[in-house]
Amino acid sequence: MSVEVLDCATIVSFVEDDEAFNVTVLNRFAHLDADHDGLPSYAELLKELQSLRVFETHFGIDVKMDPNELAHVYESLFVQFDHDSNGTVDLEEFKSETKRMMLAMANGMGFLPVQMVLEEGSFLKNAVEHESAKLAA
Secondary structure, eight states: OEEEOOOHHHHHHHOOOOOHHHHHHHHHHHHHHHSSSSOBBBBHHHHHHHHHHHHTTTTTOOOOOOOOHHHHHHHHHHHHHHHTTTOOOOHHHHHHHHHHHHHHHHHOOOOSSSEEEOOOHHHHHHHHHHHHHHHHH
């Protein structure tokens, strides 16, 4: 993990660079597809969602949530990716939803730079690295 500074333009620039964005999407998609059948299932994506522990911590302190409520949140997130409701997520669905979410983050972030702790290999970390490479060139 590292502390990085990013803004709306950093994210938008990354998403609009088809080559850079597609490489990141393909790598993440392959990582999520544990059984390598080309279609991550709910169970495969659930492991990723649970590992983030976004819903189970509040400022780093574990918070007890109703397991049924937590399951409903995870299912709702999966539905966002599974556009055709077939129980799996294909590469185009994953790419489309990831792009939509990244642009929504950029829109919500605005133009003022913010400092964030980013995990290596994350989409936002890749966006920062993409921007740094452009500036160095």
